[in-house]
Amino acid sequence: METRNIRVVLAYDGTDFCGWQSQSSGRTVQDVFESALQEMHGRPVSVRVAGRTDSGVHADGQVVNFRTDGSVPAERFVNALNQILPSDVRAIESDQVAEGFDARFDARLRVYKYRLAEGLPAIPTERRYVWTLKRLPEPVLLARYAAKLVGAHDFTTFAAAGDTSVSRVREVHSSSFYFERGRMVFKIAANAFLYRMVRSLVGTMIELAVKGAAPEELAARLAACDREAAGQTAPPWGLFLHKVLYDERDQY
Numbered sequence: 066m067e068t069r070n071i072r073v074v075l076a077y078d079g080t081d082f083c084g085w086q087s088q089s090s091g092r093t094v095q096d097v098f099e100s101a102l103q104e105m106h107g108r109p110v111s112v113r114v115a116g117r118t119d120s121g122v123h124a125d126g127q128v129v130n131f132r133t134d135g136s137v138p139a140e141r142f143v144n145a146l147n148q149i150l151p152s153d154v155r156a157i158e159s160d161q162v163a164e165g166f167d168a169r170f171d172a173r174l175r176v177y178k179y180r181l182a183e184g185l186p187a188i189p190t191e192r193r194y195v196w197t198l199k200r201l202p203e204p205v206l207l208a209r210y211a212a213k214l215v216g217a218h219d220f221t222t223f224a225a226a227g228d229t230s231v232s233r234v235r236e237v238h239s240s241s242f243y244f245e246r247g248r249m250v251f252k253i254a255a256n257a258f259l260y261r262m263v264r265s266l267v268g269t270m271i272e273l274a275v276k277g278a279a280p281e282e283l284a285a286r287l288a289a290c291d292r293e294a295a296g297q298t299a300p301p302w303g304l305f306l307h308k309v310l311y312d313e314r315d316q317y
Contacts, residue, residue: 068132070166071139073146074158075127080193080302081153084120085127094118094154098129101149106135113168115309116175119261121301123194126176126308130168174238174310175258176317179251179267180303196267196303201249202274204242209280210270211240211251213287220259221290223269225298228260233290235259239317252307254317263304269296 075098083091087099095112102110115128137145142159150156180195182188187197217236224233239254251267273282273296286294310317 066134068134069139070130070162070164071133071142072128072130072160072162072166072168073142073156075129076125076155076157077123077127078153078193079118079121079123082120084122085114085117091120094124094127097151097154098146101146102131104149105137105145106133115168115172116258116306118304118306119264119301122304122306123302124306127306128168128172128309130162130166168309171311172257172309173313173315174254174256174317175306176252176254176308176310177258177263178305178307179263179299180305181249181251181267181271183249193302194305195248196300198271202271204244204249206274206277206280207242207249207251207270210273210283211242211253213280213284214240214253214266218287219290220262220287222286222292222294223262223265224259224292225261225265226292230259233259235262254310261298264299264301265295267299267303271299272296 077094081092082094085094087093087095095114099110099112110131112129112131118124139159139161143156146156181201182191182195182197183201185197185199187195214237217234219234221233235255235257237253237255239252242249242251244250253263269286270283308317
């Protein structure tokens with residue numbers, strides 16, 4: 066039977082999910098999405114995903130692909146899926162892609178954003194999506210830390226214990242702090258990320274900035290390739306998988 070390869074861009078609130086990947090217990094985004102596809106097709110449909118977000122982490126640009134033998138036009142999968150998916154998961158774009166397209170292995174860059182705010186207690190409408198600190202560190206110092214991450218490095222220091230990567234070398238193309246809609250944002254683009262790497266980087270940079278440490282301190286911790294050299298790990302609710310890029314012409 067002839068099939069088509071469909072790409073879908075997803076957004077989700079990760080608060081009530083145990084991450085993307087299906088597991089023996091706990092609600093996951095993968096289970097919810099594949100359940101919707103099964104309801105549409107009358108049979109199980111497996112998907113490929115660009116990045117496996119952790120428990121509590123959000124996405125506004127996750128990418129998945131799957132094969133379908135159904136008659137639904139590619140661009141109509143958005144509406145069809147959103148009639149079935151729960152309110153904390155939305156399909157925002159869908160199209161037909163080349164037969165060999167793979168959301169994971171064809172990804173050139175993955176872009177994450179981490180949002181921070183100042184002033185405790187956290188504003189109720191933002192507490193699920195922003196890490197609120199009593200006081201934000203000096204932005205110029207944070208920017209200097211971020212610059213130290215650009216390039217190809219062994220990020221073992223910032224990989225959580227559960228990381229199973231054969232190589233922990235990752236190439237960071239862009240790393241910066243800036244303000245967006247009144248909130249401080251850390252944005253990082255890399256070919257791939259280790260388990261909890263972004264949260265570990267954010268937590269460590271905030272910790273160092275509070276102490277007023279020089280950027281060379283972060284560089285030294287990175288070069289140590291020792292998990293013990295990392296600082297605190299930032300909470301998951303400030304982190305978003307913002308975008309996945311497949312074409313060199315795409316902007317991040």
